[in-house]
Amino acid sequence: MINAKELLMEICEDERVLDDNQELIESGILDSYAYIMLFSKLDDLGLEIQPTRLDKSLLKTPAGIQELINRATKK
């Protein structure tokens, strides 16, 4: 299973992403570059996630992104 926090750490290089409940969007941690990298890397890892079809609230925290990954993995 892909670890969301590890992936976010690699992309954002910000230790705050190690906190499950860290707010990612308003804080600027998940900016447009990080957003692009996140979906690109998930695609490279074989997960097909379409940004226009997902529950956007899941992008707000590392825990939410892990949930996103878990759901996509089960498909």
Next chain:
Amino acid sequence: MIDIAKEILKFEDSDNNCYVNEENKITYKELIRKAREYASYLKDGNTPVIIYGHKSVDMLVSIISCVLAKRCYVPVDTFMPLKRLSQIIEETKASIIINNSENKIDNSIKLDELSINSDIDKLYKDICYIIFTSGSSGKQKGALLKRKNLNNFTDYMIKFNSKYKGSNVLNTASFSFDLSVADIYFTLCTGGTLYSYNDSNDLDYAFKFIKKNNIEYIVATPTYMKMLILDKDFCEKNFPSLKCIYFCGEVLSCNLTDKIFDRFPKIEIINAYGPTEACCAVSMINVNKKYNDPLPVGIMNNLATKVEIVDDEIILSGDSIFHGYINKECTDGVYKTGDIGYIKDGLLYCIGRKDLQIKYKGYRIELSDIENNLKKCDGVVDSVVIVKKSEDTVKYIKAFVVTNKKDFDEEQIKKELKDYLPQYMIPKIIKKIDEIPVTDNNKIDRRALEDD
């Protein structure tokens, strides 16, 4: 060479929409009627008119009013901090500030409050608009673009894109960035319809807007397209109207063009190059699958202005070259871009910078602009700003500061910086260091900080 005012006026009887955004729209007939009226108030003056706002219909009406009045305009987006706006007002000595936003701006008026102004400063007589760009000193630079520059560029743009005249064009850049010059004037001078929406980060909304309005031609930075292409629904089957994407403002890579061609096999991609100082773009080329990285940015026998390479640097001259900066005229008609480039097999290539200027999310940024504004923050004694890159793309901006404050508060510094810099220039990470590292030659050792 065309005259953009005359080209736009050709459509004054047209009931077709010329500009559509999320809240409103306006036909050519209505735009020109209003712009003529406001132009009558503006025509006797020569000081620049600051047009403050985001993407409202009144922004476009204000711009075209100035074009018809042959009055210099300065587009300023609402994302610019008020201190930067104050600096622009001071530098331009603008006597009119048209406020097309809900923000309260001192000494400004609403568009419909315009009345006859009788100042007669001749300095800006031939200047069409002023675009402010990041300045290495920490103060923005106002680039003065002449009507002749805009006529020359628009003529070139129309000829290069003649098959797309009259298209539904998507504007993605703020009106205070010169990328928008390509979409505004190409559309309005060919009777097309310009479309624009506010929030460029909402992919859902973007898809619906592009689809609903049958967008045929998109003017964008590669960063914008990287967002759209993330979703596999962005493809020819779902967007059959889309025929051409015009890129400028950032390096375009095969990685992105390959993905676009996979989704849209018949699409045309144009890669354009040019600094603000040479009116939007000086060169363009249709990029197809035969090219590898680095992609060419132009064809030497099809340019808007003269382009030469001197000591690896791209040097521009001719009809596209600006008048100069405010208080600093460009007297020899030559502009040294600072871009490193070369010519090969009749094609122009641009491969980097000689200095500390970067492109980040399509925005042009002088790193020392950020450094100098950091030093305005409470307790910051010295600063160095670097970028973290991934395969030649800037990932984010990182700052190192030397501070005389015992308690270092990164968020507090970021908050203070927002008074001086737009959001996209605020470093993602600000780290405290005891001293700035230097090399054996006593220069700032940026490499050491990049490895941090």
